[in-house]
Amino acid sequence: MSYRAPVADIRFVLNELAGLNEVGALPGYEDVNPELADAILEEAAKLAENVIAPLNKVGDQHGNKLSDGIVTTAPGFKSAYQQFSENGWVSLRTPTEFGGQGMPALIAMATEEMWCAANVAFSLCPLLTLGAFEALEHHASDELKATYLPKMASGEWTGTMNLTEPQAGSDLAQVRAKAVPVGDGTYKISGQKIFITWGEHDMVENIVHLVLARLPDAPAGVKGISLFVVPKYLVNADGSLGERNDVSCVSLEHKLGIHASPTCVMSYGDKGGAIGYLVGEAHRGLGYMFTMMNQARLGVGIEGMAIAERAYQQAVAYAKDRVQSRELGSDNPAPAAIIKHADIRRMLMTMKSQIEAQRALTYYAGAALDRAARHPDAAEKQKWQAVVNFLIPIVKGWNTEQVNEITSLGVQIHGGMGFIEETGAAQHLRDARITAIYEGTTGIQAMDLVGRKTASEQGRTARALLAEVxxxxxxxxxxxxxEVGDALDAALVHARASTDFVVGQFEAQPKAVAAGSVPFLKLMGIVLGGWQLGRAALVAKQKLADGDADSAFLEAKLITARFFAVHLLPQVGGLSAAILHGADTVLALPEEAF
Amino acid sequence: MSYRAPVADIRFVLNELAGLNEVGALPGYEDVNPELADAILEEAAKLAENVIAPLNKVGDQHGNKLSDGIVTTAPGFKSAYQQFSENGWVSLRTPTEFGGQGMPALIAMATEEMWCAANVAFSLCPLLTLGAFEALEHHASDELKATYLPKMASGEWTGTMNLTEPQAGSDLAQVRAKAVPVGDGTYKISGQKIFITWGEHDMVENIVHLVLARLPDAPAGVKGISLFVVPKYLVNADGSLGERNDVSCVSLEHKLGIHASPTCVMSYGDKGGAIGYLVGEAHRGLGYMFTMMNQARLGVGIEGMAIAERAYQQAVAYAKDRVQSRELGSDNPAPAAIIKHADIRRMLMTMKSQIEAQRALTYYAGAALDRAARHPDAAEKQKWQAVVNFLIPIVKGWNTEQVNEITSLGVQIHGGMGFIEETGAAQHLRDARITAIYEGTTGIQAMDLVGRKTASEQGRTARALLAEVxxxxxxxxxxxxxEVGDALDAALVHARASTDFVVGQFEAQPKAVAAGSVPFLKLMGIVLGGWQLGRAALVAKQKLADGDADSAFLEAKLITARFFAVHLLPQVGGLSAAILHGADTVLALPEEAF
Known part of the structure; x- marks a missing residue:
């Protein structure tokens, strides 16, 4: 099933909901306007649809092969990546001084949605490169930047993030990898890292590993972790590639999904130590990683929404094509396309309305990121930063929790064929399942939301957003x-009571708040998603009144907002019951009774 | 991860909630009592834990191989099946006259839960045999019964159900397979059947296929379908095996899960026609199939609940073992087992409470099946039949919808390790995904529930059950x-309003009721599941007051019921909003706007 980039929907969100024009008014984005965005969307759509999407199933079936330390990617990936990087897509949002195009996050994320929907396994390679790029851009020395950033922006070299070790997953305080100073300013790095996405592959000539490790004098815990650059091939003074570094991929994980993305066990220092270069100051590595956290988590939120869109498109195509059973209440006794059956429609609307709510909220967060970065007014800058901080765990957590349900509905619409791998519906379910786990599980997002993002600021941003709702x-x-306004009002009562509970109880009963933190995250996702669809409905209503030509598109926005209001928003009552009254029973059972 | 049959939980449900003693008082079940049940549970647990469960991962990884029409099962399956059948487990519930043990459904289902949890792919082989057995037992001639039933009861031959064709999935009116009378009382069967579970394999010497096909004079639609027995090997008059019949497996499906269960494309009549024998009367085959529908759908409901139990056990083991991050609010700075973290507990309780609610409701339905079959009082018999009919789509639909969420929580608790296939958590998610699809999708269960089971009897059984709640x-x-009583009361308001809507609107607005039918099914599952946990809490409270020794077990029942009351029951408000007010927006969007 082919992918069609939802350009009209994306354009509507960019222009009408996320504020592309306001972003274009920020310093440094003078060239950014709807016409430029359109041109970029059209070009990205072509590449996503024609080059990257067709490799999605190939990659799933083929996976990667490891032999003698060399990882061979699936057929077609190397040439697709070459086209991708040569066309400048890696560096869309990186600064112009290192060869990037300096686009705002808001525009870049629209292209990233397309890469993820087309082929999420493929998209992770440039995504990780971008993360590594940003860590170096913000924290590395000028020399390291000059050596690595232009090659990464051009896509000639890719980047990785090496955080996890077997005993250190969510809990990075447990990192044990070692870094020993050589005396010449470099370090010998040793240790094993797991779950390293695109840690080794054959698409480019060099890979830039960012590695968390401890110096000999490091304090225990998170304040003793430093960040190092460890290139696969050392780089000579003239920029050419030198010796192979002492780092290798020792095995590939056999995963539920994203088969085409090599998930590597990386071994550092088997032959005495890999040469590494300290990024920034010693012992501050974890903080540097957190610099990119908002961006990275927003990226995973995009993945969840994008895979959901792909699953939706596939389900729609099947529902229009598959003929089975007569239409209820119809005079026609012949079997009908299953899209005529009410429950199939309910499932499609459940998918569609959540995807649209997520896209709007996600892009809104992206625009907030741009405003927080560039707004000339300090108060505005601060306000938008708070909005970003608040929205990130919601976008990451809600989008990725819901994509499990949405891709499962995609399978269900296919009936028995959905369970057959050849159909492709199941791949989306499998691929999506990692998104609620990596870059911080939903539980971790939810703790971030109730703690740092809500309670620690007495719910200021939460309440400001609810006032906008x-x-x-x-x-x-x-x-x-x-119908939509009343549903939002009803939901607001629950949202406010839950916010009061989180703010009021976090210090006194942190575990009670933690017990309801994921329901709180989901509640906020639904309420803020409903807010965005409500905004979309207002825009649509106005444009229809103005006689806009695209009435079918606008009428659909009204129906989608109404569906969400009746089918999704009323779920917040159940969630708030769990938040307000659920902690006792979450915590009551003795461990041995499980 | 090993499986431990939850014998204490099953025993509690059998004795305290489902009414094993009342079932033992039915005619023909005089030997049935808690002691006999215990002995059977203990023996089944040993086989499930020691022989069948260890093959679950082997089967997933190995799958089946098709070569020259021969399907080779995964290593260990053949000998495990031999032990299973020799120990008499196939025939636990079949009548004694054909070599069975004549146990009630209530006891047999307890063993079936164990087979499904241990290895659902394996369990499907005897489950299908049992379905075929029952169709023949109820509808075939004495001669056919004598030829096939004893061999099926002993497990020496297995059975299959051949309904689906590429164009005829949920819509069996579209069946095209042909049956032509030979003139000697036999028929030549031809056509292709797909999705045939255990359609071909190497575990037994003969396979008894039940096949839906059309006679030359058959009317179109569902009233022109006849049922035939088509053995893999013809059976000689003396019971020995004769010639190979003209039926073969032409390919195996590559599926998301249940890899060890061969899903076959079966081809009939490639060499002129497979010899088949008419079961019962011509053109009545579909009705015969529906005879077994309750039993088969209950069986799939058991699968959903059982896989959920397996996933829960694996998640608990991991949560107790995995150490990561300090406990919130604890003075101990050392990382703790993740079961100490509130959100992990919330997930485990969400799994546990739903599994216990489902087990109680499912076994209650099984006991109702026994009462409906054997109660000496005609009015009681009729009442229980209505209860069975009402509960079956709920047990099938709710258990199998929720197992998707429950197995996904199982993956989530494992964090990154959950996404790695070696861990085994993902297998449960994959295996479970078919259960909401086969034997009638959730949408079909829901239409059955709102139509035949609720509206057509003016909600009589629904209201009677709600009165019990x-x-x-x-x-x-x-x-x-x-806390539990109030939550049930609050949920009842929604359940009754929804029932009134279904009953009141089904004739006038069938599509509007259909649009909310799956939410109605889920609402009923939650309310009736909460009812069962409420009953369990009452029993536990009484036993605790009586000084029962197993206080930890009983206290856990109280906590589980309370958790369900606060976290699950409040969801019905959102569901009833969708049922009562959701139809317009389900149906509003024009097809081309999807």
Missing amino acids: EAVAAQLKTQGLA | EAVAAQLKTQGLA
């Missing part, structure tokens, strides 16, 4: 969209 | 369990 609800009611 | 809620409130 209320304003939209009021507008909806004056615009003949009371 | 109300009575339990009242008792809970007098017994110091108001």
Whole structure:
């Protein structure tokens, strides 16, 4: 099943909901406007649809092969990557001084949605490169930047992030990899890292590993972790490649999904130590990693939403094509396309309305990231930074939790064929399942949300956003969209009570708040998603009143917002019950009774 | 990860909730009592734990190989099946006249839960045999019965069900396979059948295929389908095996899960026609198949619950073993086992409470099946038949929808390791995914529930069951369990409003009711599951007051019921909103707007 980039939907979100024009008014983004965005979307759509998407199933079936330390990617990947990087897509959002194109996050993320939907396994390679790029850009010495950044921006070299060790997953305080100073300014790195995405492959000539390790004098815990650059091949003074470094991929994981993305066990220092270069100051590596956390988590939120979109497209195509059983209440006794059956429609609308809510909220967060980075007014800058900080765990957690349900609905719509791998619906379910886990599980996102993002600022940003929801609800009611406005109002009661609980109890009963933290995250996702669809409905209503030509598209926005209001928003009542009253029973059972 | 049959939980449900003693009082079950049940549970647990469960991963990794029409099963399967059948497990519930042991469904299903949890792919082989056995037992001639049933009961031959064709999945009216009378009382069968579970394999010497096909004079649609026995090897008059019949497995499906269960494309009549024998009367085959529908759907409901139990056990083991991050609010700075973290507990309780609710409701339905079959009082018999009919789509639909969420939580608890196939958590997610699809998708269960099972009898059984829920809620409130009683009362308001809607609108607006049918099924699952846990809490409370020795077990029942009351029951508000008000927006979007 082929992928069609949802350009009209993305354009609508960029222009009408996320504020592309406001982003274009920020210093340094003077060239950014809807026309430029359109041109970029059209080009990205072509590459995603014609080059990258067709490799999705190939990659799933073929996976990667490891032999003598060399990882061979699936057929077609190397040439697709070459085209991708030569066309400049790696560096869309990196600064112009290192060969990038300096686009705002808001525009770059629209292309990233397309890469993820087309082929999420493929998309992880440039995504990781970008993460490594940003860590170096913000924290490395000028010399390291000059050596590595231009090659990474051009896509000639790719990047990796080496954090996890067998005993150190979510808990990076447990990192044990070692770094010993050689005396010439370099370090010998040794240790094993696991779950290293695109840690080794044959698509480029060099790979830039960023590695968390401890110096000999490091304090225990998170304050004793330093960050190092460890290139696969050492780089000579003239920029040419030198010796092979003492780092290798010793095995590949056999995973549920994203088969085409090599997940490597990396071994450092088997022959005495890999040469590494310290990034920034000693012992501050974890903080440097957290610099990129918002960006990385937003990226995973995009993955969840994008895979959901791909699964939705496939389900729609099947539902229109598959003929089975007569339509209920119809005079026609002949079997009908299953899209005519009510429950198939319910499933498709459940998918569609959540995807649209997620896209709007995710892009809104992306625009907030741009505003926080560049707004000339300090108060505005600070406000948007708080919005970003608050939204990131929601976008990451909610999108990736829901993609499990959405891709499962995609399978269900296919009936028995959904369970057959050849169909392709199951691949989306398998690929999606990692997104709620990596870059911080949903539980970790939820703790971040209730703690650092809500309680520690007395719920200021949460309440400010809920006030915006209320304003939209009021507008909806004056615009003949009371069904949506009333549903938002009803949900707000629960959202506010839950916020009060989180703010009021976090210090006194942290475990009780933790017990309801994931329900709180989901509740916020639904309420803020409903807010965005409410905003979309207001825009659509206005444009329809103005006689906009694309009435079918706009009418669909109204229906989608109404569906979400009746089918999704009422779920917040159940979630708030769990948040407010659920902690006792979460914690009551003795360990041995499980 | 090994499997431990939850014998204490099963025993509690059998004795305290499902009414094993009442079933033992039915005619023909005079020998049935808790001691006999215990002996059977203990023996089944040993076989499940020691022989069948260890093959679960082997089967997943190895799958089946097809070569020259021969399907070779995974290593160990053949000898495990031999032990299984020689020990008499195939025939536990089949009548004694054909070599069975004549046990009630209630006891047999307890063993079936264990086979499914141990190795669902393996369990499908005897399950299908049992389905074929029952079709023949109820509808075939004495001669056919004498030829096939004893060999099937002994497990020497296995059985299959051949319904689906590429164009005829949920819609069996589209069946095209042909049966032409030879003139000697036999028929020549031809056509292709797909998705045939255990259609070909090497574990036994003969396979008895039941095949739906059309006679030359058959009317179109469902009233022109006849049922035939088509053995893999013809059976001589003396019972020995004769010639190979003209039926073969032409390919195996590559599936998301249950890899060890061969899913065959079966071809009939490539060499002129497979010899088949008509079961019962011509054109009545579909009705015969529906005879077994309750049993088969209950069986799939058991699968869903059983796989959930297996996933839960694996998640608990990991959560107790995996050490990561300090415990919130604890003075101990050392990393703790993750079971100490609140969100891990929330996930485990979400799994555990739903599994226990499902087990209780499923076994209650099984006991109702026994009562409906054997109760000496005609009115009681009729009442219980109505209860069975009502509960079957709920048990099938709710258990299998929830197992998707439960096995996904199992993966989530494993963090990154959950995504690695070696861990085994992902297998449960993959294996479970078929259960909401086969034997009628959730959408089909839900239409059965709102139509034949609710609206067509003006909601009589639904309301009678809800009245029982109300009575339990009242008792809970007098017994110091108001948290559970109040939650049930609140849920009942939604359940009754939804039932009224279904009953009141089904004729006038069938599509509107259909649009909310799956939410209605889920709502009923939650309310009736909560009812069963409420009953369990009442029993536990009484036993604790009586000084029962197993207080830890009983206290856990109280906590589990309370968790379900606060975390699951409040979800019905959102579901009833979708049922009562959701149809418009399900149906509003034009097809081309998807």
